[in-house]
Amino acid sequence: MALLHMAKQCRAVPALLRFRPFHTSLAQKDAPAPVPLSKLKDSFNDGTSIAYIEELEQRYKADPSSVDKTWGMFFKALERGVPGEAIAEAYDAFEKGKVVSPLATAAVSNQTIQESMRLVLLVRAFQVNGHFAATLDPLGLDKRPLNPELDPASYGFTEADLDREFFLGTWNMSGFLNENRPIRTLRETLDRLQETYCGNIGYEYMHIPDRDRCNWLRERIETPELVPFSREKKMHTLDRLAWSDMFETFLANKYTAAKRFGLEGCETLIPGMKAMIDKITDMECNSVVIGMPHRGRLNVLANVVRKPMAQIFSEFSGKKLKGPEGEYTGSGDVKYHLGTSYNRPTSSGKMVHLSLMANPSHLEAVNPLVLGKTRAKQFYSDDNERTHHAAVLLHGDGAFSGQGIVYETLDLCGLLDYTVGGTIHLVVNNQVAFTTDPKESRSSPYCTDVAKALNVPIFHVNADSVESVVRVCELAAEWRQRWKTDVVVDLVCYRKYGHNEIDEPMFTQPLMYKAIRQHKAAHQRYVEQLLAEGSLDKAQVRTIHDRIQELLNQEYEAGRDYRPSAKDWLASHWQGFMSPAQLSRIRNTGVKADVLKSVGHAITALPDGFTAHRQIKKVYEQRRAMIESGEEVDWATSEALAFATLLSEGNHVRLSGQDVERGTFSHRHAVLHDQNTGAKYIPLANVFPGQKPYQFTVCNSSLSEYGVLGFELGYSMENPNSLVLWEAQFGDFANTAQVGC
Secondary structure (H helix, E strand, O other): OHHHHHHHHOOOOOOOOOOOOOOHHHHOOOOOOOOOHHHHHOOHHHOOOHHHHHHHHHHHHHOHHHOOHHHHHHHHHHHOOOOHHHHHHHHHHHHOOOOOOHHHHHHHOOOOHHHHHHHHHHHHHHHHHHHHHOOOOOOOOOOOOOOHHHOHHHHOOOHHHOOOEEOOOOOOOOHHHOOOOOOEEHHHHHHHHHHHHOOOEEEEOOOOOOHHHHHHHHHHHOOOOOOOOOHHHHHHHHHHHHHHHHHHHHHHHHOOOOOOOOOOOOOOHHHHHHHHHHHHHHOOOOEEEEEOOOOOHHHHHHHOOOOOHHHHHHHHOOOOOOOOOOOOOOOOOOHHHOOEEEEEEOOOOOEEEEEEOOOOOOOOOHHHHHHHHHHHHHHHOOOOOOOOEEEEEEEEHHHHHHOHHHHHHHOOOOOOOOOOOOEEEEEEEOOOEOOEOHHHHOOOOOOOHHHHHHOOOEEEEEOOOHHHHHHHHHHHHHHHHHHOOOEEEEEEOOOOOOOOOOOOHHHOOHHHHHHHHOOOOHHHHHHHHHHHHOOOOHHHHHHHHHHHHHHHHHHHHHHHHOOOOOOOOOOHHHOOOOOOOOOOOOOOOOOOHHHHHHHHHHHOOOOOOOOOOHHHHHHHHHHHHHHHHOOOOOHHHHHHHHHHHHHHOOOEEEEEEOOOOOOOOOOOOOOEEOOOOOOEEOHHHHOOOOOOOOOEEEEEOOOOOHHHHHHHHHHHOOOOOEEEEEEOOHHHHHHOHHHHO
């Protein structure tokens, strides 16, 4: 038998199996009596004789479950061809405390270098291409061919290998390839790879050329087991999803002929956004600026930002809102373009300020404005680490891949004078752009592929799975706070109606809308899931729904007589600012001559040891002479004096645009470069002792007009006591930039 052969071959048998020394008295006895059947269930550690082991082996071959699992592992190792020597050495190491699982260690010792390499390649294939096999389309219409790189047979593995145990550890890697992960069978490894990369979430991050960042993601994605939601978190998620769904249903029933660009088909956006805000607030963020297009805007206003629903219902009635006399109450734009700003508590009890910026019909035009406003908030609050103020942008799928302003905005993320420490992008992916199919509106597999140029992670998620949406939104918040770079969440969903509620989508997408009409909403699916798993009962569901319906009815009645109590779309810095209806008297903006000379000397002085270009040095000497004489002061000197006096009064001055540091016509020279060291010196940043860093900011922009002008416009909205300028040639404004205004 195999076991007897092993005993003859092994030089050193493990202590737990080592045969006891022969004794004359024992040798003279007859063969041992048969082992009682009950003892065949003894543990591997209790084995004492060849006869006993032989009977165990026979029993195992007849029925593997009839022996203790430790013996089962032992015999299985033999069947897989693990040499007896390997088992002996592994048990010797186990006895000395060097290994935790001797049989697994013995099995791994039979693992060839080639198998180890193929296993690493298999894991990497799932990390790189697993998203292509993920179940992302809620409608099941996006049929993709099987990727052969995800087939273990492509790496030489067969059915016979599925229950073999393998070690996957690789130096300096996290996740499945971590050296400290437990040894698993190939079957278990494949199941977990499928669950992680081919389920309702598709992760794209392997394009990021940073091992630490990729490992950080793997630690959170490639967990040994999927961590389930607690019952409390499931109930909380259901409540948020119910609010999202029932709000849209309520509007549809009350205003049947109104355009509202509802969120039906992507209702999980609301619990996802709220979980994201909860998470980022727990990580020290206390202000979030949001920009988004039409779709779902009313739902976000009501359920995320907490704009009073009574006000939203009042706007549907068509009444013009009137605030206190003389107070600016905003534009008369349609309700799905309007913005608002509120403080609201999170689920953990912390407070966060949310600003949803108004957005016109130019789809993604609001993007750079959101970044500019966020950057301004960071400046005025000395948030130099960019932790306390964050930007969130929502996009449509067609617009994200088709609008050039998306890339112009993405490109600002790593620029020193424009970065906001990362933006969270949420793409509401209807899988159709107005009436255009994806294959006709982009050249790439995903609408989010443009973001790969910036080496940011992209999380695709089936928006019918609310728990998956919550997971990736929380992960996106963690990424932003940890790495201070952009991150994209692609919510693959559908649009229940047409471009708006009175549009007929069957004209152009008949197959899609046949599937949609038969499709259960995410809210209904989640209720059924929770009932099936026993997380709650029907009475609890009814209680949640009845409470929401009652509150919606109350807000609807309150909307009949709603009046705004205060403007809520401008920052607190604007308090007391006059409305457009009020006229301000003309004021004297001049300053005394001695002030001009004082600041003039400061902005024309060069530090000791600084080697300026000889022509620049001459320019600054000429400027000093102009200030001393007060005659023939040129444009550049006048501009510098104006900036300097504003700075001396405590105002913030920011100037950006293409080549503004030198000036397009080589006239400004606001930033000087040491000809020997390359060091920079900015005279206007040194007007007076103790001047705040970046109180004067002058920065060359990317070669963008639309995006950079939008950024500066958003920046200027935060505080009226500042001078924010964008400089460009008239053609640049007229041809490209003015759409952002």
